[in-house]
Amino acid sequence: xxxxxxxxxxxxxxxxxxxxxxxxxxxxxxxxxxxxPTSENVPFGELTARIEDIADAERVVTVCPHGQASQQAAxxxxxxxxxxxxxxxxxxxIEGWPYDLETDxxxxxxRADETTEEGPEAPF
Numbered sequence: 001x002x003x004x005x006x007x008x009x010x011x012x013x014x015x016x017x018x019x020x021x022x023x024x025x026x027x028x029x030x031x032x033x034x035x036x037p038t039s040e041n042v043p044f045g046e047l048t049a050r051i052e053d054i055a056d057a058e059r060v061v062t063v064c065p066h067g068q069a070s071q072q073a074a075x076x077x078x079x080x081x082x083x084x085x086x087x088x089x090x091x092x093x094i095e096g097w098p099y100d101l102e103t104d105x106x107x108x109x110x111r112a113d114e115t116t117e118e119g120p121e122a123p124f
Contacts, residue, residue, distance in 0.1 A: 001074035004091035005061055011099055021057040025064050025073045034101035036063060047073055055082040067093035
């Protein structure tokens, strides 16, 4: 992991058309309820199996609810032998993102089933 990035820094990077892949490690239901535009959902539990899909990125920013589990995800990506880019964690997490979010229309039953936990423990 290279470090943490603030919400404002990430927004500026997105507005400048910076080459960045935003990897949201929350559950699919949480992702559908609201995510940073252009982000992709790779739930934490699937990250190890899908890390090769991310390995070619020049820059990755990981996102979780509060900025803690995303640090673990950033370390995991950064330690992958095939990854040579920069990887940061969104410091405030999605809860600290003050800008617009995209939604995929999660229904009420999904929201009721979803917990707000930070995420699973790291697999390492």
